[in-house]
Amino acid sequence: xxxxxxxxxxxxxxxxxxxxxxxxxxxxxxxxxxxxxxxxxxxxxxxxxxxxxxxxxxxxxxxxxxxxxxxxxxxxxxxxxxxxxxxxxxxxxxxxxxxxxxxxxxxxxxxxxxxxxxxxxxxxxxxxxxxxxxxxxxxxxxxxxxxxxxxxxxxxxxxxxxxxxxxxxxxxxxxxxxxxxxxxxxxxxxxxxxxxxxxxxxxxxxxxxxxxxxxxxxxxxxxxxxxxxxxxxxxxxxxxxxxxxxxxxxxxxxxxxxxxxxxxxxxxxxxxxxxxxxxxxxxxxxxxxxxxxxxxxxxxxxxxxxxxxxxxxxxxxxxxxxxxxxxxxxxxxxxxxxxxxxxxxxxxxxxxxxxxxxxxxxxxxxxxxxxxxxxxxxxxxxxxxxx
Amino acid sequence: xxxxxxxxxxxxxxxxxxxxxxxxxxxxxxxxxxxxxxxxxxxxxxxxxxxxxxxxxxxxxxxxxxxxxxxxxxxxxxxxxxxxxxxxxxxxxxxxxxxxxxxxxxxxxxxxxxxxxxxxxxxxxxxxxxxxxxxxxxxxxxxxxxxxxxxxxxxxxxxxxxxxxxxxxxxxxxxxxxxxxxxxxxxxxxxxxxxxxxxxxxxxxxxxxxxxxxxxxxxxxxxxxxxxxxxxxxxxxxxxxxxxxxxxxxxxxxxxxxxxxxxxxxxxxxxxxxxxxxxxxxxxxxxxxxxxxxxxxxxxxxxxxxxxxxxxxxxxxxxxxxxxxxxxxxxxxxxxxxxxxxxxxxxxx
Numbered sequence: 005x006x007x008x009x010x011x012x013x014x015x016x017x018x019x020x021x022x023x024x025x026x027x028x029x030x031x032x033x034x035x036x037x038x039x040x041x042x043x044x045x046x047x048x049x050x051x052x053x054x055x056x057x058x059x060x061x062x063x064x065x066x067x068x069x070x071x072x073x074x075x076x077x078x079x080x081x082x083x084x085x086x087x088x089x090x091x092x093x094x095x096x097x098x099x100x101x102x103x104x105x106x107x108x109x110x111x112x113x114x115x116x117x118x119x120x121x122x123x124x125x126x127x128x129x130x131x132x133x134x135x136x137x138x139x140x141x142x143x144x145x146x147x148x149x150x151x152x153x154x155x156x157x158x159x160x161x162x163x164x165x166x167x168x169x170x171x172x173x174x175x176x177x178x179x180x181x182x183x184x185x186x187x188x189x190x191x192x193x194x195x196x197x198x199x200x201x202x203x204x205x206x207x208x209x210x211x212x213x214x215x216x217x218x219x220x221x222x223x224x225x226x227x228x229x230x231x232x233x234x235x236x237x238x239x240x241x242x243x244x245x246x247x248x249x250x251x252x253x254x255x256x257x258x259x260x261x262x263x264x265x266x267x268x269x270x271x272x273x274x275x276x277x278x279x280x281x282x283x284x285x286x287x288x289x290x291x292x293x294x295x296x297x298x299x300x301x302x303x304x305x306x307x308x309x310x311x312x313x314x315x316x317x318x319x320x321x322x323x324x325x326x327x328x329x330x331x332x333x334x335x336x337x338x339x340x341x342x343x344x345x346x347x348x349x350x351x352x353x354x355x356x357x358x359x360x361x362x363x364x365x366x367x368x369x370x371x372x373x374x375x376x377x378x379x380x381x382x383x384x385x386x387x388x389x390x391x
Numbered sequence: 392x393x394x395x396x397x398x399x400x401x402x403x404x405x406x407x408x409x410x411x412x413x414x415x416x417x418x419x420x421x422x423x424x425x426x427x428x429x430x431x432x433x434x435x436x437x438x439x440x441x442x443x444x445x446x447x448x449x450x451x452x453x454x455x456x457x458x459x460x461x462x463x464x465x466x467x468x469x470x471x472x473x474x475x476x477x478x479x480x481x482x483x484x485x486x487x488x489x490x491x492x493x494x495x496x497x498x499x500x501x502x503x504x505x506x507x508x509x510x511x512x513x514x515x516x517x518x519x520x521x522x523x524x525x526x527x528x529x530x531x532x533x534x535x536x537x538x539x540x541x542x543x544x545x546x547x548x549x550x551x552x553x554x555x556x557x558x559x560x561x562x563x564x565x566x567x568x569x570x571x572x573x574x575x576x577x578x579x580x581x582x583x584x585x586x587x588x589x590x591x592x593x594x595x596x597x598x599x600x601x602x603x604x605x606x607x608x609x610x611x612x613x614x615x616x617x618x619x620x621x622x623x624x625x626x627x628x629x630x631x632x633x634x635x636x637x638x639x640x641x642x643x644x645x646x647x648x649x650x651x652x653x654x655x656x657x658x659x660x661x662x663x664x665x666x667x668x669x670x671x672x673x674x675x676x677x678x679x680x681x682x683x684x685x686x687x688x689x690x691x692x693x694x695x696x697x698x699x700x701x702x703x704x705x706x707x708x709x710x711x712x713x714x715x716x717x718x719x720x721x722x723x724x725x726x727x728x729x730x731x732x733x734x735x736x737x738x739x740x
Contacts (some may be wrong), residue, residue, distance in 0.1 A: 022596050122590055199423045 008101045009228035010220050010238045010387065011108075012041020013349040018216035018337040019185045026060050026116035027072045030217040033342075034073055034112055037219035042231050046221065047106035048079040052093030052113035053341035054086055058128035060116050069112070079106075086132030087290060089113065090218065090344025091374030091383035095243050098385075101222045108227060113345035114217040125213050129340070132377040134251040146210055146291070148252055148378050150202035153293035155258035157204070159308070162296060164204050166311030168195035170292040171208050173320055174328050178335025180362035185214050185337030195292075209292040214337030218346035238352045241369075242277070242386035244270030250380045261379040264301035268373070271384040272303075275369075279303035282325060282386070283367040284354050286347035288375040289332040295319075298373055299327060302384075326364045329354065344374035348385060355389035394519045395560035395697070397459065398706065400452025401669040402445045402531075402550045403656065403716040406435040408729045410544055416726045417539045424544050429630025433657025435729055436533045436548040442471045443481045445550035446531040447488045452710035453527070453552040454489060456561070461490040464554065465523025467497045468514055470506025470661040472579070472586075473533045474499050485529070496523070503577055504626055505687025506530060507661035511553055512693050515564050518555045525556045532660035537585035538735055545629050547657025551665035551713075561706045562672065562681070562697040566612045570604035571691030578688070588688075594632070597690050602626060602636045605692035606684045613696050617641035621679035624650030624667035626686035628658045642682075649674060650683075656717055668697075670713040675699040 014036025016029050024032075030051075038044065051069055056062045066080035083093040090113030097111035117125050130139045133148060156162045172192055178184040190208055198206035228237055246266035249255050255262075272278060279302055287302070289295035296310030304325045305313040313319060319327035330336050330350040333343060351370035353359045368389050375382045409432045414421035424430055436445070446469055454461055467482045474481045482497035500506045500513075507530015514526035531550030536542025555564075576597035579586035589597075602625055610616065617623070623642045625633035630653050637647045650667030659666055664685040671681055681697040730736050 020591065020595075022592055118592070199420045 005102045006104055007225045008098050008240045009223055009225065010240065010348060010352045011223045011228050011231050012037045012043070012221035013219070013352045014040055015183050015218040015346055015349050016216060017183050018214050018339060020118045021215040022118060024215070026056060026062060026114060027069065029116065029215055030069055030112060030114040031072050033217035033219040034110060037110065037221050041221035042233070043108060043221060045075065046078065046108045046110040048100055049110035049112065050093040050096045051080065051082045052090035052345055053082055054084060054089045054115060055128050055131065058131065059125065060119050085381045086376030087288070087340040088344055088374045088376035088381045088383050089341040090346065091372065091385065092245065092344065094220065094345060094348055094385060095245055095383055097222050098240050098243055101224055107224050109222045110219060111222055111345060112217065112219040113342035115339035115341040116215050117213045117339060118215050122213065137251045137253070146202035146205055149291040149293055150205050151252060152258050152297065152378065153204055156293060156297060159259045160311065162311035164196060165192055166315050167204070167209060167292040167296065168192045169314050170289060170295045171195045171334050173314070174289060174332035174334040177321060177329050177362055178331025180360065181331045181336055184331045184335050185212060186335045205291055205293070211290045211333035211338035214339040216337055216339035216342045216346070218342045218349050220345060220348050220352065236356055237390040238355050239388050239390055240385055241388045242271035242275030244268060244274070244384045246270065247381050248379055250377065252378055259297065261297050261301040261382065263379050263382040264298055264373060264375065267382045267384040268302045271386045275386040275388070277369060277386065281369055282371045283369050284329060284351065284364040285325065285327045285371040285373065286330060286350050287327055287332070287373045288343070289328060289334050290338060290375070294375070295327065295332070302371065302373060321362065321364060329359065329362045329364055344372070344383065347372035347374060348387070351387045355387055392519055392557060393560070393563055394515050394555055394557055395563040396553050397525065397556040397559055397561065398453040398455070398457025398554040399669050399672055400449045400456060400552045400710050401666050401713040401716065402448040402452070403713070404434050404436045404440050404548050405720055405722045406437060406724050406732070407432045407721050408435050408724055408726065412726050413544055427631065428544070429634070429654050430545055430657065431654050433545060433547040434549055434659070435724055435732055438732055440548065441475045441533055442469070442473050442531045443475055443484045445548065446481060446485045446529045446552065449531065449550040449552035450485055450489050450527060450529060453554050455710045456706040457554045459525060459554070462494070464491040464525045464527050465495055466514055466517050466526040467491060467495055468500055468510030468527070469529045469531060470500040470502070470508070470510045471530070471532050472501060472503055472506065472660055473535070491527070502691065503688035504628065504660045504663055505685040505691060505693055507551065507665045508685035508693040511665065511695065512567055512569065515555045515567065518557060525554055528553050528555065530661035530665040532662055534658065534660040535585055535733065540585070542586070542588065545658040547659050549656060549659035549662040549666050551662050551669050553665070559702060560700055561702040562699045565696040565698055566609060568605055568609045568612060568694045569691060570601055570608055572601070574690035576688045576690055593688065597688060598626070598628065598632055598686055599636055601690050601692040602684050602686050603640060605694035606640050606682065609682065609684070609694035609696060615696070619680060620646060620682045622649055622671045622675065623647050623682040624664050624671060625684050626664045626692070627651065627653035627667065628663070630654035652713070652717060666713060672699070672703065673707055673712040673714060675703055677701045677703060
């Protein structure tokens with residue numbers, strides 16, 4: 005298997021982009037990544053997108069977007085794994101370069117979510133849960149994560165304040181990200197007193213509906229070194245993808261995310277590292293409780309200690325293991341198919357030392373964790389910088 | 392040629408429903424609505440009140456302040472999105488009721504919430520051209536929101552009427568402008584009972600873009616700055632939007648408070664900024680300059696600059712003040728009564 009490097013990254017400014025269409029925001033991100041890499045053609049591309057069909061009535065995104073980029077003719081594949089679509093698209097691109105089939109692959113993610121009503125978006129997102137067993141009886145994602153939060157609180161004593169601190173931290177980080185949808189700080193009091201979406205989760209504990217796209221260019225070692233131009237090389241050192249029982253009621257423990265653990269173990273083994281060696285992480289904080297459960301599942305903190313560790317500032321930018329310096333899904337926004345790719349964009353900037361005011365000092369190994377549904381699929385990538 | 396307002400009047404139904412009573416029925420967060428949209432209660436029309444009856448009352452009050460023979464009114468325009476008839480004008484009934492027929496031109500107008508100001512725009516232009524001596528423009532609505540929809544917390548009832556003329560003005564019209572694009576933020580197709588809206592899209596690219604566009608164009612036209620005005624009133628779909636757009640343009644809360652009726656009135660659609668103007672005229676002093684900007688979904692804004700004259704002092708007391716109608720003699724109804732009055736209950740055959 006060949007080494008695979010990220011040689012270019014790009015994303016557009018995320019938010020409610022009413023005057024831009026899916027193809028336009030995608031093209032902005034793709035062109036930015038190609039320019040950053042210094043390439044004008046690619047051998048293949050992947051598009052992570054959860055539901056172009058339900059959000060904007062557009063499928064067949066591989067062909068559409070290759071055409072939009074002026075590259076009709078190349079192999080182009082749309083990849084779907086609910087909110088993990090972007091991360092799985094990255095893994096697909098990784099496999100393509102690692103296998104030797106392609107030397108340069110454009111990996112992208114996109115979601116255009118504000119062209120439909122809030123109710124329609126909620127229904128589209130709910131297709132990532134088990135329709136027959138969860139959605140038809142009335143569950144929505146905030147409701148499912150609220151049950152997971154209740155379970156975590158009951159099992160481990162996690163408090164509402166600790167949940168709120170995830171949002172406070174990530175909004176604080178988002179202040180320094182020019183691409184973030186929300187660039188404003190929030191306090192624990194504001195989070196706790198915001199409108200309740202699904203008890204105990206308030207609206208400030210839920211990631212928003214976002215239009216956005218992100219892209220990275222992958223290449224083999226020879227190509228990467230040729231195009232480095234003095235910049236440090238960022239290698240994908242480990243990859244892991246795992247699944248879990250789809251419906252919450254089929255899981256033995258609502259307060260754990262075994263797919264995250266399995267995906268992480270594969271990635272750690274491939275990279276030859278332990279969780280303690282990770283310097284910076286971008287994780288899937290679709291709800292505040294998710295980040296707490298994820299940092300446990302990744303082995304950053306002992307199981308059950310996600311709340312206290314957050315409270316103690318261990319995951320803050322200057323903490324022991326900074327989590328979501330980009331602002332995370334909460335502040336940066338969550339265009340579902342783009343999120344996994346944007347995590348790789350952020351880590352690449354962090355490892356190159358190009359993250360500006362949100363730079364994590366001396367970050368040499370980064371971990372990206374992206375997740376579909378309530379954790380029925382999860383993908384983990386470990387990136388390392390080669391000076 | 393100078394034109395302006397010779398008489399104005401308003402009408403607000405006595406009935407009110409509190410937001411908390413609506414929120415309770417739908418399991419919604421009343422505090423969030425009150426805090427987020429700055430809405431507390433809204434007017435509710437009685438069973439025998441509609442756009443025609445409210446328009447008639449507002450027009451009679453405008454006539455009382457104008458002191459003119461209604462037969463000299465040469466044009467009547469009623470803007471509303473709740474004309475009682477889909478086909479058959481509201482204006483004919485009102486014209487007949489106030490004694491303006493038959494030598495009168497009449498049209499019902501529709502442009503979501505700016506239909507009222509459209510009438511003002513046209514009426515003043517007809518008077519300025521010399522085509523008619525006086526023209527009456529009315530904005531009135533008994534607007535409806537679907538049960539449980541965010542709109543249900545704001546849709547209210549009210550009317551404002553203005554008679555335009557060339558002499559004996561109580562406020563001169565110094566400039567008017569219109570700012571319009573095709574922006575589909577809110578609509579109701581034929582046979583639909585309730586309108587639909589595009590959620591948060593109704594804010595930034597719709598309301599704010601057009602109200603700001605009209606206000607800036609208008610101030611440029613008369614070479615004025617926000618501090619040159621004694622009062623400003625913007626379309627008020629809720630309490631929050633007009634205050635935000637005004638402050639972003641550089642107006643103070645103090646300049647806007649007088650015409651800011653929506654927190655306790657709701658959104659009277661075609662009547663909204665025109666009713667705010669009536670509340671301002673009720674207390675304005677000679678020489679005061681007023682900026683008014685409407686907004687209608689679809690979307691566009693009309694803007695007007697008025698200067699109050701000496702005659703305002705004798706006209707103010709000749710008909711009920713808007714603020715008094717808003718604050719006094721209120722009758723609170725519960726949601727069941729409200730649902731009955733608004734025709735939301737399906738009756739037996």
